[in-house]
Amino acid sequence: MKVYVPMDSAAKALGADDVMEALIKAAAESGQTVEIIRTGTRGMIWLEPLVEVETGGVRLGFGPAIPEDAATILDGTNAKALGPVDELDWMKRQTRLTFARVGVIDPLSLDDYRAHGGLSGLRRALGLTGQEIVDEVKASGLRGRGGAGFPTGIKWQTVHDAGAPQKYIVCNADEGDSGTFADRMIMEGDPFTLIEGMTIAGLGVGATKGYVYLRSEYPDAIKVMRRAVDIARASGVLGADVLGSGCAFDMEIRVGAGAYVCGEETSLLNSLEGKRGVVRAKPPLPALEGFLGRPTVVNNVISLATVPVIFEKGAQHYADFGLGRSRGTVTLQIAGNVARGGLFETAFGISLGDVVNDLGGGSASGRPVKAVQVGGPLGAYMPVSKFDAALGYEELDAEGGLLGHAGLVVFDDTADMLGMARFAMEFCAVESCGKCTPCRIGAVRGVETIDRIAQGDADALPLLTDLCETMKDGSLCALGGFTPLPVMSAVTHFPGDFARSKEAAE
Amino acid sequence: MALTDPVNDEAEIGRIVGDHLHLEGPLLPMLHALQEAFGYVPAASHRIIATALNITRAELHGVISFYHDFRDAPAGRHVLKICRAEACQSVGGTALADATLARLGLDWHGTTLNGAVTVEPVYCLGLCACAPAVMLDDRVVGRVDAARMDAVLTEAGA
Numbered sequence: 001m002k003v004y005v006p007m008d009s010a011a012k013a014l015g016a017d018d019v020m021e022a023l024i025k026a027a028a029e030s031g032q033t034v035e036i037i038r039t040g041t042r043g044m045i046w047l048e049p050l051v052e053v054e055t056g057g058v059r060l061g062f063g064p065a066i067p068e069d070a071a072t073i074l075d076g077t078n079a080k081a082l083g084p085v086d087e088l089d090w091m092k093r094q095t096r097l098t099f100a101r102v103g104v105i106d107p108l109s110l111d112d113y114r115a116h117g118g119l120s121g122l123r124r125a126l127g128l129t130g131q132e133i134v135d136e137v138k139a140s141g142l143r144g145r146g147g148a149g150f151p152t153g154i155k156w157q158t159v160h161d162a163g164a165p166q167k168y169i170v171c172n173a174d175e176g177d178s179g180t181f182a183d184r185m186i187m188e189g190d191p192f193t194l195i196e197g198m199t200i201a202g203l204g205v206g207a208t209k210g211y212v213y214l215r216s217e218y219p220d221a222i223k224v225m226r227r228a229v230d231i232a233r234a235s236g237v238l239g240a241d242v243l244g245s246g247c248a249f250d251m252e253i254r255v256g257a258g259a260y261v262c263g264e265e266t267s268l269l270n271s272l273e274g275k276r277g278v279v280r281a282k283p284p285l286p287a288l289e290g291f292l293g294r295p296t297v298v299n300n301v302i303s304l305a306t307v308p309v310i311f312e313k314g315a316q317h318y319a320d321f322g323l324g325r326s327r328g329t330v331t332l333q334i335a336g337n338v339a340r341g342g343l344f345e346t347a348f349g350i351s352l353g354d355v356v357n358d359l360g361g362g363s364a365s366g367r368p369v370k371a372v373q374v375g376g377p378l379g380a381y382m383p384v385s386k387f388d389a390a391l392g393y394e395e396l397d398a399e400g401g402l403l404g405h406a407g408l409v410v411f412d413d414t415a416d417m418l419g420m421a422r423f424a425m426e427f428c429a430v431e432s433c434g435k436c437t438p439c440r441i442g443a444v445r446g447v448e449t450i451d452r453i454a455q456g457d458a459d460a461l462p463l464l465t466d467l468c469e470t471m472k473d474g475s476l477c478a479l480g481g482f483t484p485l486p487v488m489s490a491v492t493h494f495p496g497d498f499a500r501s502k503e504a505a506e
Numbered sequence: 507m508a509l510t511d512p513v514n515d516e517a518e519i520g521r522i523v524g525d526h527l528h529l530e531g532p533l534l535p536m537l538h539a540l541q542e543a544f545g546y547v548p549a550a551s552h553r554i555i556a557t558a559l560n561i562t563r564a565e566l567h568g569v570i571s572f573y574h575d576f577r578d579a580p581a582g583r584h585v586l587k588i589c590r591a592e593a594c595q596s597v598g599g600t601a602l603a604d605a606t607l608a609r610l611g612l613d614w615h616g617t618t619l620n621g622a623v624t625v626e627p628v629y630c631l632g633l634c635a636c637a638p639a640v641m642l643d644d645r646v647v648g649r650v651d652a653a654r655m656d657a658v659l660t661e662a663g664a
Contacts, residue, residue, distance in 0.1 A: 009631075009632065009633060009646050010632075010633055010635060010636050010646075010648060012645075012646060013633050013636055013639060013646040013647050013648030013649075014636055014648050014649065045635035045636050046635070048636070175630075175632060176629060176630055177630065178591030178592040178593045178594075178629065178630045178634060179591075179592060179593045179634045180630075180632070180634070181632035181633070181634055181635070183632075184632040185632075209530075216538075216575055217587075217628055217630065217631055217632070217641075218631075218632060219641075219644040220644075220646070252529075254531075254534065254535065255534070255535070255538055256534075256575075257534060257537070257538070257573035257574065257575035257576060258573055258574030258575040258628075259572065259573050259574060260629055271534065272531050272534075273530075273531040274531045274532060274533025274534055274559070274569065275533075275569060276568050276569050276572040277572060277573070278572075291530075291531075292530060292531070333634065333635070334635065335593045335634030335635045335637070336592070336593040336596035336597065336634060336637065337596040337597050338635075341634070341635030341636065342635050343635075364597065365597075373592055377591070377592060377629075407634065409592050409593045409596055409634065410596060411596045412596075415596065420592070420595070423592070423595070427591075427629065430629075431629070433572075
């Protein structure tokens with residue numbers, strides 16, 4: 001009997017390891033032969049730990065499991081039976097391209113990976129020229145999934161065209177935005193996809209060396225990625241002769257050191273070089289002068305992990321999904337105070353309200369939803385009145401929002417939006433790299449100004465608006481430049497939370 | 507709490523530094539390895555690193571002090587990181603953190619008197635769909651309520 005137990009951090013955080021121990025013990029006690037396979041998570045975090053038992057080739061789910069469920073899961077009588085996992089509404093409604101294998105396969109089995117379509121994209125890319133590879137990515141319409149949404153193919157073209165003795169592929173795995181965990185999920189659940197994507201990028205632009213800059217807050221992802229790179233190297237996927245092609249590509253996993261700003265690409269490059277993670281002025285673009293001054297592709301985990309499926313199924317297949325200039329799929333991360341949180345991959349264009357109410361099932365507390373922060377700590381707080389907004393880069397921008405890395409954090413009506421605005425400024429002050437004044441000083445003044453508003457000083461509100469304008473226009477990178485977005489969206493959409501009378505404050 | 511003897515093992519420091527010199531951009535991996543070995547980045551390593559990488563000690567100090575992860579003194583036997591970010595706040599993370607700090611009589615970055623636990627803030631553990639989240643050393647815990655926090659603190663010996 002095959003039993004699947006997730007080893008994703010979220011599942012472990014909810015007790016998956018204890019459940020696995022109990023399953024082993026229960027199997028021994030009942031005399032059953034049970035093969036336990038660790039997988040990533042299916043993304044239905046409210047059902048974790050989600051145990052799956054394979055019966056007649058169908059995987060039946062049980063969750064959320066606790067150790068006491070072990071014996072009845074094995075004999076099939078457990079009351080938490082969910083039926084075939086692939087038939088669950090949450091799974092059936094998705095278009096899983098990037099996350100097709102996550103939760104399904106053993107993340108560290110290269111055989112499993114191959115059996116589920118892995119490496120076929122790389123094999124196809126090995127038959128193409130660098131320019132043809134870049135053209136395929138352009139045709140797919142893939143845009144940077146880290147938040148900026150810059151066309152990936154254009155970035156690759158710049159690096160492809162740059163002449164240099166050494167070029168690099170750098171994967172930005174410094175996923176520091178609250179409400180986002182797609183990068184972590186794919187690195188823990190299907191690490192070979194990222195390795196394959198980076199290798200294709202290397203072949204496309206003529207880079208032979210790659211780095212994954214992975215945040216230290218993800219110890220499990222670091223372990224899985226390091227192990228996967230070792231396995232890929234030992235199997236000839238990485239190294240001097242990629243899959244026997246004569247082409248070279250190798251990579252290393254590098255660990256960050258707790259600085260949020262290192263998720264900004266130029267700051268990340270400085271950190272990778274062993275410097276303070278301060279932002280660099282652009283130009284020069286990292287595509288021309290990146291790591292160690294060499295042409296460098298810097299892409300987010302999801303962007304790179306999506307490349308294999310584009311080559312496996314063809315650019316057109318990918319581009320056929322989506323809305324407007326947002327092609328392909330978006331990996332929504334539904335989080336915070338929400339009944340059903342998790343990862344949902346679907347074509348761009350779904351509305352914010354459908355995600356929160358239909359998929360997410362409203363708030364976890366059962367209270368009315370007040371706001372949803374989309375796009376991480378630098379994204380806007382969207383009120384319920386904006387729930388018709390479609391999730392696409394341009395579409396959300398038109399509504400004053402930011403899609404970013406597609407994380408959504410739901411808040412119920414107990415949330416104090418003045419407090420959230422203050423936190424945005426406080427976070428910016430803590431994490432500012434210090435290079436530019438609007439961010440370094442502005443964030444500190446922002447906290448003070450919001451404190452004045454909290455004390456009932458109405459004169460401070462225009463000052464806050466003015467400060468936000470200065471930060472937006474004058475900051476060097478998105479940290480100082482976008483912190484005004486959550487702050488001003490809170491002010492604009494929830495004015496009641498900022499209108500504190502002096503008497504009430506005192 | 508009695509201060510641990512300052513690390514003064516120049517041979518071991520030299521070996522760790524030497525192991526990383528072949529890397530492109532060796533400094534962060536080097537600092538992580540030193541902290542892994544000694545629990546913090548010992549002052550005795552500064553001159554050795556600066557010489558090996560041909561950087562000034564001021565530059566080195568700039569790097570070490572820039573990053574939240576690197577310590578110049580040992581932490582408690584366990585490090586408890588409590589997430590302060592938005593998703594955890596949406597489900598009571600702030601109250602949980604305040605209650606934990608109050609119970610231990612600590613401020614952020616403080617260590618309990620018995621040296622068992624250092625409490626640090628962290629901005630996102632990627633467990634935003636099962637918040638509030640904490641991490642004890644390398645082990646993650648989700649949907650933390652008062653009871654679960656009690657269990658974590660007991661396990662850590664706080």
